[in-house]
Amino acid sequence: MENNRYLTFALGKGRLANKTLEMLEQIGITCEEMKDKNTRKLIFVNEALKLRFFLAKGPDVPTYVEYGAADIGVVGKDTILEEARNIYEVLDLGFGRCRMCICGPKEAGELLRHHELIRVATKYPRIAKDYFYNKKHQTVEIIKLNGSIELAPIVGLSEVICDIVETGSTLRENGLHVLEEVCPLSARMVVNQVSMKMENERITKLITDLKQVIGVSGKER
Numbered sequence: 001m002e003n004n005r006y007l008t009f010a011l012g013k014g015r016l017a018n019k020t021l022e023m024l025e026q027i028g029i030t031c032e033e034m035k036d037k038n039t040r041k042l043i044f045v046n047e048a049l050k051l052r053f054f055l056a057k058g059p060d061v062p063t064y065v066e067y068g069a070a071d072i073g074v075v076g077k078d079t080i081l082e083e084a085r086n087i088y089e090v091l092d093l094g095f096g097r098c099r100m101c102i103c104g105p106k107e108a109g110e111l112l113r114h115h116e117l118i119r120v121a122t123k124y125p126r127i128a129k130d131y132f133y134n135k136k137h138q139t140v141e142i143i144k145l146n147g148s149i150e151l152a153p154i155v156g157l158s159e160v161i162c163d164i165v166e167t168g169s170t171l172r173e174n175g176l177h178v179l180e181e182v183c184p185l186s187a188r189m190v191v192n193q194v195s196m197k198m199e200n201e202r203i204t205k206l207i208t209d210l211k212q213v214i215g216v217s218g219k220e221r
């Protein structure tokens with residue numbers, strides 16, 4: 001029986017979505033509609049392949065996938081850990097590589113070593129809490145911020161931050177250092193748990209095809 005159901009992709013807006021679309025093109029999945037930079041449309045369709053795509057704020061992608069509004073999502077591992085939704089993480093796409101780190105001025109290293117009660121500013125309170133409470137067994141005060149996290153230790157809001165480090169230039173330019181590494185991060189493909197069963201064939205094929213592309217570009221790196 002022909003499957004007329006659309007497979008829906010939720011992509012985290014920005015660089016992640018662009019890289020994902022490039023990768024999908026390499027396995028023959030295109031979405032011409034989405035390339036129009038001036039469009040105000042929110043949802044894009046490839047009728048021939050029965051695929052739909054939409055762009056969402058990164059932290060909302062796991063939500064769309066958990067509730068089945070999207071079958072598949074592409075989002076950073078940081079967001080997956082922070083949102084802790086009931087979804088399957090099926091593939092490391094290999095791009096958007098960076099690290100979640102505890103950073104601060106050099107002197108703060110001593111406070112970490114002695115398990116002092118310090119303040120940790122972060123956009124990722126769940127990740128920070130898990131790291132300090134469950135892995136390090138250190139009691140800290142976590143302060144949630146929404147961006148420009150590096151400001152916090154500079155202006156005296158916190159001793160350290162728990163944040164993403166990619167090139168390290170934001171830290172360098174602000175006199176801060178990586179003090180401890182929490183975990184490596186990259187873009188991941190996530191799948192709704194029911195879709196994984198109902199659309200197993202199409203999703204498995206997609207994963208297999210993407211693995212080939214990742215394998216090739218992985219060797220080039």
Ligand code: PRP
Nearest residue numbers: 147148149163164165166167168169170
């Ligand atoms: C991220 C992160 C760091 C910076 C790290 O911030 O929070 O601030 O990038 O990159 P680097 O190591 O290459 O300097 P983003 O630009 O996403 O904005 P935000 O500060 O508003 O979170």
